[in-house]
Amino acid sequence: MKKRSSIKDIARDCELSVMTVSRALRNAYGIHPKTRERILESAKRLEYIPNRLATNLVLRKTDTVGIVVPDIARSFFPALFRGLEMVLNERGYHLFLCCSYDQVVKEQEQVMALLERRVDGIILAPASISQSKGTIDCILSQGCPVVLVDRLVPGVQADTVTATDFEGAYEMVTHLIKQKYQNIVHVAGSQDIWTASERLRGYTEAMRAAKREIHPEHIVQTGFTFEDGENAAKMLLARKKMPDAIFCVNDPVAIGVYKTLRDNGIVIPDQVALTGFSAIAEGELLEVPLTTVRQDAQALGTEAANLLLARLNGLKTEMPVAKQVPTELVLRASTRNNK
Amino acid sequence: MKKRSSIKDIARDCELSVMTVSRALRNAYGIHPKTRERILESAKRLEYIPNRLATNLVLRKTDTVGIVVPDIARSFFPALFRGLEMVLNERGYHLFLCCSYDQVVKEQEQVMALLERRVDGIILAPASISQSKGTIDCILSQGCPVVLVDRLVPGVQADTVTATDFEGAYEMVTHLIKQKYQNIVHVAGSQDIWTASERLRGYTEAMRAAKREIHPEHIVQTGFTFEDGENAAKMLLARKKMPDAIFCVNDPVAIGVYKTLRDNGIVIPDQVALTGFSAIAEGELLEVPLTTVRQDAQALGTEAANLLLARLNGLKTEMPVAKQVPTELVLRASTRNNK
DNA sequence: CTGAAAGCGCTAACAA
DNA sequence: TTGTTAGCGCTTTCAG
Numbered sequence A, B: 001m002k003k004r005s006s007i008k009d010i011a012r013d014c015e016l017s018v019m020t021v022s023r024a025l026r027n028a029y030g031i032h033p034k035t036r037e038r039i040l041e042s043a044k045r046l047e048y049i050p051n052r053l054a055t056n057l058v059l060r061k062t063d064t065v066g067i068v069v070p071d072i073a074r075s076f077f078p079a080l081f082r083g084l085e086m087v088l089n090e091r092g093y094h095l096f097l098c099c100s101y102d103q104v105v106k107e108q109e110q111v112m113a114l115l116e117r118r119v120d121g122i123i124l125a126p127a128s129i130s131q132s133k134g135t136i137d138c139i140l141s142q143g144c145p146v147v148l149v150d151r152l153v154p155g156v157q158a159d160t161v162t163a164t165d166f167e168g169a170y171e172m173v174t175h176l177i178k179q180k181y182q183n184i185v186h187v188a189g190s191q192d193i194w195t196a197s198e199r200l201r202g203y204t205e206a207m208r209a210a211k212r213e214i215h216p217e218h219i220v221q222t223g224f225t226f227e228d229g230e231n232a233a234k235m236l237l238a239r240k241k242m243p244d245a246i247f248c249v250n251d252p253v254a255i256g257v258y259k260t261l262r263d264n265g266i267v268i269p270d271q272v273a274l275t276g277f278s279a280i281a282e283g284e285l286l287e288v289p290l291t292t293v294r295q296d297a298q299a300l301g302t303e304a305a306n307l308l309l310a311r312l313n314g315l316k317t318e319m320p321v322a323k324q325v326p327t328e329l330v331l332r333a334s335t336r337n338n339k
Numbered sequence C: 001c002t003g004a005a006a007g008c009g010c011t012a013a014c015a016a
Numbered sequence D: 001t002t003g004t005t006a007g008c009g010c011t012t013t014c015a016g
Helices: A007-014 A018-025 A033-045 A052-059 A076-090 A104-116 A133-141 A165-178 A194-209 A226-237 A251-263 A297-312 B007-014 B018-025 B033-045 B052-059 B076-090 B104-116 B133-141 B165-178 B194-209 B226-237 B251-263 B297-312
Strands: A064-069 A094-099 A121-124 A146-149 A159-163 A184-188 A219-221 A245-248 A273-275 A292-295 A322-325 A327-330 B064-069 B094-099 B121-124 B146-149 B159-163 B184-188 B219-221 B245-248 B273-275 B292-295 B322-325 B327-330
Touching (some): A007 A033, A052 B052, A064 A076, A064 A104, A094 A104, A094 B094, A121 A297, A133 A146, A146 A297, A159 A194, A159 A297, A165 A194, A165 A273, A165 A327, A219 A226, A226 A245, A226 A251, A245 A251, A251 A273, A297 A322, B007 B033, B018 B033, B064 B076, B064 B104, B076 B094, B094 B104, B104 B121, B104 B133, B121 B133, B121 B297, B133 B146, B159 B297, B165 B194, B165 B245, B165 B273, B165 B327, B184 B194, B184 B251, B219 B226, B297 B322
Parallel strands (some): A146 A159, A184 A219, A245 A273, B064 B094, B146 B159, B159 B322, B184 B219, B184 B245
Antiparallel strands (some): B292 B327
16 A cells, blocks of 8 residues: 655655645645646646645634434435535535434434544434433534434524424324314324424324314324334234224335235225325335325425535524424325315 | 634643543553543543544544445435445444435545545445546555445456346346247446446347347337336337337336336236336335345445455455345236246 | 745654 | 653745
8 A cells, every 4th residue: 555645745746845835736826837837747646635634633624514314224314415415515515424223322423423523514313302412412512513404302502404294294184184084093103203203293283173082092103114114004903993094104104004004905095094294205106105295305405504504604693593394285095185 | 612622621631741641531551540530530521522633644544434326315325325334333434425426527526525534445336337447546546445336347456346237137037038028128227337237238148048139129228217217118108019028227217117107008017017126115015016136235235345344454365356246036016927 | 936833633652 | 650752744824
């Protein structure tokens, strides 16, 4: 492994001072065109690539932003990442992507790694309502700008960008009620995660507004994945009486439910109506396309990126900014949609 | 924005030399337990987080690996990323994820950013057979270990991990021939991308082995996405005579074809058989589940990561290592599968 | 237009 | 067990 060449090697090669080389390489003023040309030629010949560790150390700036999401393999997050990347790359930032897998400890580790590498800012979809606060406070205490995206943590003094999870769920469930479904079950996600908790709240409030009673069997607790949906469906199938509508916390869960019900001969939407949340592409490809709530993941990304950029450029406001991206009902064949 | 504390602040706080603090923080030998305790307490109180820019500069090691993929939003790549991450995180490396969007210029930029940040190694799924060589040679010339994954670039002296694209395609097409399909069309991807070119080669060789003639209309040129599949299907629909089997370069394309054919009243597999490549989850959820070739994306990731780790730990071999991960035929309802 | 000195935050090597 | 010196590769002063 050969040694990489440095600014010093170029200086020696050109018989100039390190300083002149540094200036020429950065296109700074006050360098004789002839000199600059010699330097550039030498840099090329020596295969010089600047060492940004050194530059960043001096400048206290890395042009790097850290991203922490639960799991990049979940359909929603690549879209979000793309939104972030489009905006931030454009402005000269590079991205560190980390996954927390919804584990608080892992999240903490990843954030530490980012802080040690002195990223200019962090965009975080926190793993836990109850336990991520410490991690976020740690970022804040280092004076590192942070934007929470998709998920909130109450009581944290950070900028946030979320979708209207509560409103979306409320609207969805209200639609089901209007369609005269009598027994609407919510397959809910972990209540320690913001989006899941907001969607449950949307369900609850919509039911309450329609004077529907909510019994424990109306709520099935599960996770966020396809497999979690399969399990939830099995539990429902084991009951004496199936619901006539199921509102799932997200699309992967809904698709898991869909598949299990279908494999057990249940006809959607005739016997059971089914809905998800997020509008990932897969839902539309099902034999019976999935009614859902559209969330613009990429827009969440661009908004979060813009907010971070504003802070990076010195935006000072007393209060943290809380931005919401609207959701939209998407009615497809997995529910009855009269009128 | 308050100033972050450094090792120097702790030294002042404890009335010790910087060196002693450095040692204590790294759990090095030869520090009085009492002293270490004081230092640790002080570090905590001052909210000290080590500056790895400085450490990395001295140690010439960043514990960071750069990943460059075409597009993290494509189902295949999150799985690959996960494989990489599992292995590399475990061994203390953090990951820089970049997307090239199949653009050579963007790829070049991303690689430069990684090299400037002095990543310890790079894992790359190259954008172009004909144009990525320069970029890869640039990495190599810096003495930076690199592993090509999923896609190759001929004539490059780097370790590689690929799936058996040729064999998988050959097997698939041979199966279609055995099922007595007469007019088998290949919806091919860009021939400047390794996987697409290998799959076309698999198609061609299988046809040749069965003494089938290949005419220009047997091959439809398109891209890698769902939309590309839709376009290809429209072109086929416009023909006088539809094929009786379509082998698509990958699953997203196949699903795009599927949807367009279905929307035009074509029954799969009765009128047209359809197959993809990759076995992404979506293919199984279609009304008529998709016959395809399974590729273990995560395994590609773990293999590539292990290969890189070996190089990072000083593995020296004359020749680059070329590892292949097997593929497997997945027969589902979108093709006739007799016997 | 060019250069010398100092320092970013840390560690390796040697000395006390 | 602790401290001193030098230096990683670069940039910011301030001088020439």
